Amino acid sequence: RQLYNKGFKNRFIRQVVSPRRNTPAAFYAYISSDFGRVGVNHVFRYDTVVTNQGNVYNKHTGAFTAPSNGLYAFCYTAFASGVHAAGETGDYGEVTVKLIHNGDYKGSIHVDTESEWDDDMSTGFAILMLEAGDVVLTKSKDAGQGSFQSSDKGRWSFSGFQIA
Numbered sequence: 001r002q003l004y005n006k007g008f009k010n011r012f013i014r015q016v017v018s019p020r021r022n023t024p025a026a027f028y029a030y031i032s033s034d035f036g037r038v039g040v041n042h043v044f045r046y047d048t049v050v051t052n053q054g055n056v057y058n059k060h061t062g063a064f065t066a067p068s069n070g071l072y073a074f075c076y077t078a079f080a081s082g083v084h085a086a087g088e089t090g091d092y093g094e095v096t097v098k099l100i101h102n103g104d105y106k107g108s109i110h111v112d113t114e115s116e117w118d119d120d121m122s123t124g125f126a127i128l129m130l131e132a133g134d135v136v137l138t139k140s141k142d143a144g145q146g147s148f149q150s151s152d153k154g155r156w157s158f159s160g161f162q163i164a
Contacts, residue, residue, distance in 0.1 A: 025067050026161035027057035031150040034081065038095065038144040043137055046158045057158075063137040064160055066130040074099060074160040075125050076138050080111035081149035082118040092118065095144030099126055101136050108141060121154050127163070136160065 029046035038044075045062035057064050066072065080093030092113040099107040109122040128136065138158055150156040 023053060024162040025054040025056040025072070026159075027052045027064060028159040029057055029059060029157065031156040034147065034149050034151060036147055038140045038148075040140065040143050042140040042144070044097070044139065044156065044158070046156065051159075057160075061137070062158075063135050064158075066132055066134045066136075066162075068132050068162075070130060071127065071163040072130050072136075072160055073125070073127050073163055074136060074158075075123060076109065076159075077121065077123040077155065077157045078109055078111045079149050079154040079156055080113045080120045081147045082113040082116050083147065083149070091146040092116070093120070093144070093146035093148050095148065096141035097122075097124070097138050098141050099124060099136065100139055101128055101130070102134055106136075113146065119149070119154070 027049070028051040029049045031044065031046050032048045043062045045059060047059050049057060049059050054067050056067055076097065076099060078095065078097045080095065082092050092115065094112040096108055096110045098105050106128060107124050107126045109124040111120040111122045113120050148156065
């Protein structure tokens with residue numbers, strides 16, 4: 001592409017315009033506050049979205065939707081608390097979190113606390129080949145018990161990005 005330089009008569013500036021590449025999809029979100037028990041197959045909704053390149057993560061559904069075919073990486077973290085969330089009594093936190101791709105189980109993490117102040121944190125990582133429109137989310141395997149913390153001490157988070 002050539003542009004006319006108004007400062008120099010009959011001269012032009014050659015501008016190199018790189019072909020625009022599709023920006024890879026990427027997101028990072030976390031749950032903003034502590035919470036209590038969850039049911040079987042509870043879909044975790046990470047309500048604070050820090051990064052959402054390509055608008056691929058929906059905080060209302062908790063789901064990532066692949067914008068194109070490709071290889072994607074996902075990371076998810078859970079934190080069980082040895083301190084009760086507001087209004088909670090009884091058991092301390094325990095839950096298994098599954099990574100789900102189009103309804104199919106692809107991985108899991110487990111957090112379990114046995115006593116007061118016995119916090120537990122776990123992180124899972126997966127690389128998946130996806131097609132455009134595929135959905136990835138996290139949900140509980142069983143009914144979780146007790147309390148779960150998501151604060152400056154440790155956050156429930158879900159993130160992912162397109163590799164290729």
